Amino acid sequence: MGRRWQDGKGTLMVRGDGGLGAHPVRLEIATSYRARTKGLLGRDSVDGAILLSPANSIHTFRMRIPIDVAYLDRDLNVIAVRTMKPWRLGLPRPRSRHVLEAEAGAMAGWGLRAGARVEVTGEA
Numbered sequence: 134m135g136r137r138w139q140d141g142k143g144t145l146m147v148r149g150d151g152g153l154g155a156h157p158v159r160l161e162i163a164t165s166y167r168a169r170t171k172g173l174l175g176r177d178s179v180d181g182a183i184l185l186s187p188a189n190s191i192h193t194f195r196m197r198i199p200i201d202v203a204y205l206d207r208d209l210n211v212i213a214v215r216t217m218k219p220w221r222l223g224l225p226r227p228r229s230r231h232v233l234e235a236e237a238g239a240m241a242g243w244g245l246r247a248g249a250r251v252e253v254t255g256e257a
Contacts, residue, residue, distance in 0.1 A: 138255050140168045145182055146252040147243045156243045158182055162255055173234055182235040189229035192222045199237035203245055204229035211249045214240055
């Protein structure tokens with residue numbers, strides 16, 4: 134199930150356990166090496182989330198704010214969610230194919246946790 138997104142904007146739909154309800158979130162999609170490398174560096178806030186793809190680990194060196202990080206498998210199931218302070222190195226997650234980043238605390242508000250599933254739609 135290969136994903137073919139391009140750098141740009143989109144929408145993230147967070148589906149909780151059992152697929153009940155969905156929460157739409159503004160999404161920035163970063164698939165090029167340059168966009169993934171920049172990620173959230175230098176930002177003081179995040180409007181929604183950013184999807185790094187492909188990715189199985191991240192770091193928060195030179196970041197200004199703590200962030201939530203969700204590791205997703207190839208089917209967009211959430212493997213794990215962590216909050217990371219600036220200047221940290223996250224360990225690689227072997228099954229992870231994509232990483233979501235958002236402001237610390239945001240993912241809990243969306244109901245995004247291990248076991249949840251997300252959908253991503255890109256804007257043309």
